[in-house]
Amino acid sequence: MADRGQLLAAARQFGTPLYVYDIDAIRARLALLRETFGSQFGISFAVKSNPNVALLKALAGHVDTFDVSAFAEVERAVAAGCEVERITFCGPAKRDEEIRRAVRLGLGELVVESLREARLADRFAGGLGTRQTVLLRINPATAPRQFGVNMAGKPSQFGIDEEEMAEAIDAIAALPNLDLAGFHIYAGSNSLSAGAIAENFGIMTAVFRRAAAHWGRAPAKLIFGAGFGVPYLPADEALDLAGLAGEMLPAIAALRAEPAFARTRLMLELGRWLVGPCGWLLSSIIAGKTSRGTMIRICDAGFNNHLAAYGMMGSVIRRNWRIANLSNPDGEPGRYTVVGPLCTTIDTLATKLELPQLSAGDVIAIENSGAYGLTSSPTRFISHPEPREAMLEGGRLADISESLLNHWRLADN
Ligand SMILES: Cc1ncc(COP(=O)(O)O)c(C=O)c1O
Structure with a gap:
């Protein structure tokens, strides 16, 4: 699984918010699944859980079929090199x-x-x-x-x-x-x-x-x-x-x-079991304050970037997910409320979560973000830049971002 150094290197190279997927780890989970159930079952990957074409390309030769839920996902599967005979709709x-x-x-x-x-x-x-x-x-x-x-x-x-x-x-x-x-x-x-x-x-x-x-x-x-x-x-x-x-x-x-x-x-x-644990959303702390005794840290990824981690997909009550402070793992523990950059109080990622000292500029990793992350998130809300996506394979990082709506063009220089 990608280590802290690799994730921090990815954040430095591509900026945040950034999704990182560890392809070798996904393949290792697939191998485990085959070892455990392969004598009885073929494996069909639910494209909706992560439809990034580069990721699909990396999986196409390792799964038996792609399960798609829209014709656009058929096109993604085909673009990833999957034969049409191996697609179920x-x-x-x-x-x-x-x-x-x-x-x-x-x-x-x-x-x-x-x-x-x-x-x-x-x-x-x-x-x-x-x-x-x-x-x-x-x-x-x-x-x-x-x-x-x-x-x-x-x-x-x-x-x-x-x-x-x-x-x-x-x-x-x-x-x-x-x-x-x-x-x-x-x-x-x-x-x-x-x-x-x-x-x-x-x-x-x-x-x-x-x-x-x-x-x-x-x-x-x-x-x-x-x-x-x-x-x-x-x-x-x-x-x-x-x-x-x-x-x-x-x-x-x-x-x-x-x-x-x-x-x-x-x-x-x-879908989720295969790719979920092999992905992270990396986000930087933009600002911090203490408000009426609560230590608040505001990061650059809101629910517009990861609806599920903010408790708005498949859960009735929002609960703190697993989050790591990558920049300062050995810092003095404190209880932090981590929020996103959006103009609503529901943009809350974690409430009074114990984390090593969290300061402006630190990079946090939201774990288990390889499935239902970017694909399930309302990225247009407030028009912040969309997260980029990167893939780690054989120790090398590659930019696999798909969106072209990412870049601020005004006052670039
Ligand atoms: C028909 C169908 N197949 C597969 C999946 C994938 O589920 P999971 O990613 O939880 O494995 C879903 C998810 O909603 C689904 O609706």
Whole structure:
């Protein structure tokens, strides 16, 4: 994992705010995932978690598929060198034009979330004289426990409700230009509990069994939304991957022992677990003050740069994330309230967080920022410069910034 010296060097070279991604660390996590689950599962990387094209390029040869959620993400995956056959396209509101382009391109799989999408894909495929492979996304009736976000067991815009899957399977199987290849479930995200994730895999395998039994065919592919979480908070413990494998793999082996699933390709679909811990947002302290007894430090990255770290994405209550003072790691500890540069009190990154003495000019690192960082943030708010992005690979830093809206042009000299 990138060390303090490398992160500080990145901040010096590119300025702050700056996202840094450690590609070697991401590849090491991928290798661990394959070592643990590779005999049973392929790996699909959720592009939405970090769509930077240079990062995708670095991963394209190491994952089996890219899971995209918009046609623009198809374009990113292709720009990163991923063959169209290795792309699966999910998402509850695919525009007609996105479906048409996906079919025209011959995308690996379209994950249809409604009969509307299936019928449109069928019509476009018919018009083009081609066939489109589809998976049906099912929303289970049973919700997993202990997930940060949970989509199952309640009204949802995602997929077809399990209660209606039989009719949907019949309808899709009857469409002349589609090849139904299997099923997809993504029911919850960001769980750190091996027991809860194993239970969710139990729910998913049960739904897949019922779907396949109704269909009367052996699915070629099943996609399991993994839901593997990341320890964002200081008290969080990382997911015990080996423990999870111990709990989960016997049930998968039992599934595989059934003739209907003996040759099925099983996929783990995930983003944050792979890239989240391998990224940092670096920010500089611009100013400090003590206000009514509270030591406040104002940094150059607000929620406009990292909505999730400021508690506004996937959390009800904002809690302090893991933050390090890179410039002064051995300083006298103090309790600091760290805020961003925006004109609202909700621009608060940390409240009374114990950090080594934090002064103007110091660089802090917000940990676990490799997923849902820049991509999930409202960068246009107040028009501050967008963070740059850098990649660390083989000990070398590269600028992989994509935005061209970054630079102040007035009074440059
Ligand atoms: C359908 C689907 N697949 C995969 C993911 C990736 O989830 P995570 O990054 O938590 O692994 C998401 C996240 O929302 C999703 O909606």
